[in-house]
Amino acid sequence: MSDSVSGFAQGGADLELVGVSKQFPGFTAVDNVSFTVPAGSFFALLGPSGCGKTTTLRLISGLEEPTSGKILVGGKDVSTTKPHQRPINTVFQSYALFPHMTVLENVAFGLKQRGVKDAIQLAHEALTLVELDHLADRKPMQLSGGQQQRVALARAVVNRPALLLLDEPLGALDLKLRRQMQIELKSIQSEVGLTFLHVTHDQEEAMTMADTVAVMNKGKIEQMGPPAELYELPATRFVATFLGQSNLFDGVVSGTSGKNVRVTVGKMTLEVPTSRTKVTTGDITVGVRPEKIEISRKEPTASATRSVIGPGTVTDTSFTGVSTQYVVDVPGLNKLTVFEQNDGDIVAAGSKVWLSWATEYSFGIPFDTDQFVDSDTTTRSLAVAKR
């Protein structure tokens, strides 16, 4: 058994996907996906449910076979090998702990399959790492959800795989435990130095944990990069709406002025730095994040470095503690969302206001209707429509 599994690095190994596709009868789950995860990094695959991220994970672990494309681990093509021959381990969404074995036997399972001599001792060490060694003799059913999750993590990490796959392992935990586990997971990753590939639909989770985030939608990768870059400069409408919130204005490019592109939105003109837009002619969507916008009762002076829209009416305010969220209705535009730090006065609903932001925060993305719609919002709007 041990000689069929090779390539066990003490650290991680590079993972490379080259044009990987997976077709199921009737639909394409993964469509020509390529990316590289450098050794030792924490990579997150982020997307809404049904976007193909779990299928991508199953392709990498070998539980599914790609229709086309290649998967390389540490430079070696593993596309045609069986899951048990790949130096890859998975923390499953359902944990998939063996119910007939004790916690210790679960953790030692992979080591024993590979014929590692001191399997039991290594399993104890892994359990100590997740602070569960005192429960080694219990059965998985006797543990809480968070504990089971940590056993699943220990069971995978103990093998020191070249690549560790995490399939929404925190999905079943409550919010507080999830935040705590995110921090623990991140520290375990830096401690053991393995390559982690984390699949999640929770954008906050992806951003706090990963070095690199790939946003996936409809089987394709929309954008990939460090979390801050993705947030500050989304490349598509989907990324702009899925990763945090965005105020988006659909318009047409009407020219350039200095370092900026001028965009006509309805009767107004907005500017976007040329360096922050890929679209420089025709239809364009201009976006700005809600926390970048400043709300004021008097009209601020617009300039090359300051964009101003208004006047509009505050239709809703909600106090969230650290900040206040305003919904501002500007005639001719969509309703805008604005986050203001609670350091000054709170503008009351019904007030006439102007909105302004530093033009360097604007971003330009191709005009596109593919917007991420939160299922929550959908049901809410349905309820509103019914009323």
Add this chain to the structure above:
Amino acid sequence: MSLTAFSHGPSGVTVEPGAQKKSRMAWFLLLPGLVYLGLFFITPLISLVITAFKEAPPGAFIGEYVTAFRWENYTEVLSLYGDHSIRSFLYAAAATLIALAIGYPLAYFIGVRLRPYPLWQSLALVLVIAPFFISFLLRTVAWKQLLADEGFIVGTMKAWSILPPDAHITGTSISVIFGLAYNFIPFMTLPLYSSIERLDLRLLEAGNDLYAGSFTSFRKITVPLTMPGIISGTLLTFIPAAGDYVNASANFLGSTSTTMIGNVIEANFLVLQNYPHAASMSLILMSAILILVSAYVFKSGTDDLL
């Protein structure tokens, strides 16, 4: 007094009547079952024990016995029919193994492979129990015809020199074991199915992910998790097979050289009218099965079964 009347705290006194009522209700609902067991299981068992100690008075007619305490009935049957007892258990064990070898893949196919197609799954289950729609006596007779010396199967096998020209199948151990296995396969398959159907396939994926190939995953994950089905299936096959008297009878698939305990008991009761021997043989069979089964169940570690 008035204060306690208003207290709504939990009080043991107020709970009890309800609990008592419930337990009385449970006994009431159990009553028909208990009466049935008392009448049709305990009473015959006592009568059987009494019969097993009876003796024939001097000069009695055949089949005439009086109540006594004759231990020799047991030692006599053991020396007379020891070979038959051993044969019974060997036949039953062989038939159980064959039924398991056929029933497990069948149950796995229905419970796992057909899982995405519930309609086919139900249809396959109906097919498993379909033989029950015809009396098993008729089906066994049918096999006797099929396996007969002048039948198609034996004829073909002789023509192809698989069997020597003077060979038989009916009346041999092989045909009796075959008949037992055939008749009990549904009893093996159904409990196996109910265990395998609940098997979480994600655990097998986890096994594969943790470097276990398909065979190791089967041995270390599938088998332990479906052990309850394996145990109940083998028990449901072994126990009735050990006491079976149809397949081994010369009228069906057996001959005088394949006589099992069931046939011995039948012959003593119905032909020889030696009731004490038949009764003591029955009790020996029952105790032997009880001992074997409890050893088996304890060995399989019931507390580890889910």
